[in-house]
Amino acid sequence: MSGNADALKKAAAEAAMQYIEDGTVVGVGTGSTVNFFIDALAERKHDIEGAVSSSEASTERLKSHGIEVFELNSVADVPVYVDGADEINEHGQMIKGGGGALTREKIIAAVAKKFVCVADETKMVGRLGQFPLPVEVIPMARSYVAREIVKLGGDPVWRQGFTTDNGNWILDVHNFDIMEPMKLEAQLNNIVGVVTNGLFAQRGADVALIAREDGVQTLKVSG
Numbered sequence: 001m002s003g004n005a006d007a008l009k010k011a012a013a014e015a016a017m018q019y020i021e022d023g024t025v026v027g028v029g030t031g032s033t034v035n036f037f038i039d040a041l042a043e044r045k046h047d048i049e050g051a052v053s054s055s056e057a058s059t060e061r062l063k064s065h066g067i068e069v070f071e072l073n074s075v076a077d078v079p080v081y082v083d084g085a086d087e088i089n090e091h092g093q094m095i096k097g098g099g100g101a102l103t104r105e106k107i108i109a110a111v112a113k114k115f116v117c118v119a120d121e122t123k124m125v126g127r128l129g130q131f132p133l134p135v136e137v138i139p140m141a142r143s144y145v146a147r148e149i150v151k152l153g154g155d156p157v158w159r160q161g162f163t164t165d166n167g168n169w170i171l172d173v174h175n176f177d178i179m180e181p182m183k184l185e186a187q188l189n190n191i192v193g194v195v196t197n198g199l200f201a202q203r204g205a206d207v208a209l210i211a212r213e214d215g216v217q218t219l220k221v222s223g
């Protein structure tokens, strides 16, 4: 990753700090862009109550900064969730899960009132689907789920050697022509053995902070 790409990720991540309110539990995603957000959040650690985290990696980084990480089950309210994306369109719909944390990400996103997506401009697309779509599967269902995905028009590739934080496996699905993201998200989740998939269409981002060379653009989808 070039220094310039990192500078854009950092700019987007730092712009998300304006959405963080004192005394709240902050929802924290996963990935290289979010790592910059965690580092920025550390500066406000005495103002916030703590965080809920979407991965073991983010939890470790949050704790290394002295930020308290709560179990999601013990938290009633997550006003803001900040996370990156592998692709995002103008409607705030995303492909996520390149880092394999899609299921916990989707759970916290569901709980959160506002989803703030932080990304550099390379993640903005007209139509989702260039990036292989991650699908988390229960290990014993891998072959069956792969066959069902082929029937839907995708080419699944097992991310061999990778196990999610939930103890499951990932199929990265290539060559999906994603005309109707919400429909495909539901179809995939309907296959027995799928835990969830990386299409965030039903619950997309409310705000996208897209870092470009000339500054961070705010795309408000809702909220």
Ligand SMILES: O=C(CO)[C@H](O)[C@H](O)COP(=O)(O)O
Binding pocket: 029, 030, 031, 032, 033, 034, 083, 084, 085, 086, 095, 096, 097, 098, 099, 100, 101, 102, 105
């Ligand atoms: O969904 C994710 C992890 O599961 C990440 O948000 C996504 O992969 C983007 O990561 P990065 O900021 O490193 O480009």
